[in-house]
Amino acid sequence: MEYHLSPAEENYLKAIFHICFQEEKAATTNAIAAMVGASAASVSDMLKRLAANDWIHHKSHRGATLTEQGKKVATLLVRKHRLWEVFLVQVLHFSWDEVHYMAEQLEHVQSDELVERLDDFLGRPKFDPHGDPIPNARGKFAQRNQMPLSALKVGESGIIVGVMEQSTAFLRYLDKIGLGIGAQVDLKEIFEFDGSLQVELNGKNLLTISSKVGENLLAQKIK
Amino acid sequence: MEYHLSPAEENYLKAIFHICFQEEKAATTNAIAAMVGASAASVSDMLKRLAANDWIHHKSHRGATLTEQGKKVATLLVRKHRLWEVFLVQVLHFSWDEVHYMAEQLEHVQSDELVERLDDFLGRPKFDPHGDPIPNARGKFAQRNQMPLSALKVGESGIIVGVMEQSTAFLRYLDKIGLGIGAQVDLKEIFEFDGSLQVELNGKNLLTISSKVGENLLAQKIK
């Protein structure tokens, strides 16, 4: 039952949240270290402190998971991060590859009222500029039946709704080839020798994308 | 020639900036301590560090003043603080007594591009919700010929353009009596025994305000 979390502590909770969500198991010390950019020793220290204040469950050598109150804080952080990203892109016209670092700072601004008013001002968006769902004020994430683009079969079509990978390099590449959220893709062919995909973009031009790109694009299948 | 200032260091620079501006002399250790809310010993420590990195001029027992680069940083902080206040009031509809704490956090978000785009989005405002001038991108403050309301003579009129004191209590009081930025006041009478002022507000109702209130309101005289 602590009240004031430092930005560093918040970042650890967020890291644990993302790791547990993706891996569907306790977050390991090394995984957390990689995500927050600290040494395993520092993480070990911090896990002890977070567990002592009941933000996480942690048994030595057994990884960490969030407690209920930890989950609440982490979800709010994700909410804040993604709302600020929407603000930066839609209101201040940044591009989707520029906003992460700023949102990373803005998410630590402490004011519940601010988040709600921002959400309101933005029209209560359900997804951020990368297509990631924004939890609502009660912490609920919107669901969507999506799949990696690479899971489509030849002849099927989908709408791009998100990206898995969010590196600047990848996002800039997508901008370059004109592939963004909302684009329609019709899968024309899968080349066997390297798994690259030929797709028709918005019913107009043909593109060839690597299998890695296909795996990092999220699509909603069109029946 | 340092690049990365911590929020704490930034707060000290801002404090020195405000003190030097108001007092028109070097900021004393105690004055800084009062402003940042730390002990004189802590301030003494910090002044040494800031001087070592050329953010301030500081000779033992002789107070501190900002160097050119220190002034630049402090002015940018003031700019960021006041722009965020405009954002919070005009865009998110907070009232002018609620925004200080949030702006205090938002001003430490590091991104030059963000400030400029925010300024742009807000229409390059020259004054914040309390009437304080917002330095432009080159650090220049708008000038205005203003005076405390209490400096007016009976029979003279002015437009309220700012407040000296920014406490929640004072701002709420002003809201209550309907006195805000832009209001026109005609000074009708000064009561001798306690210096309180009788003014006509926007040509409509009569108000009596204490001398202290009069001293904390900034007015632009109407000829």
Next chain:
DNA sequence: AAATATTTTTAGGCTTGCCTAAAAATGGTT
């Protein structure tokens, strides 16, 4: 099951930013 590799924790240390208490410097009085 023992040996080896990997992961995690502990130990000890560093900087930042704060504190209190004591010492030193400054400024005003007489």
Next chain:
DNA sequence: AACCATTTTTAGGCAAGCCTAAAAATATTT
């Protein structure tokens, strides 16, 4: 000029958040 009050600095300490190196625990290989 000497005393006194005030201000400022120094000294020593503490917590947060990081580090490296070494030790301990766990997992994998043979």
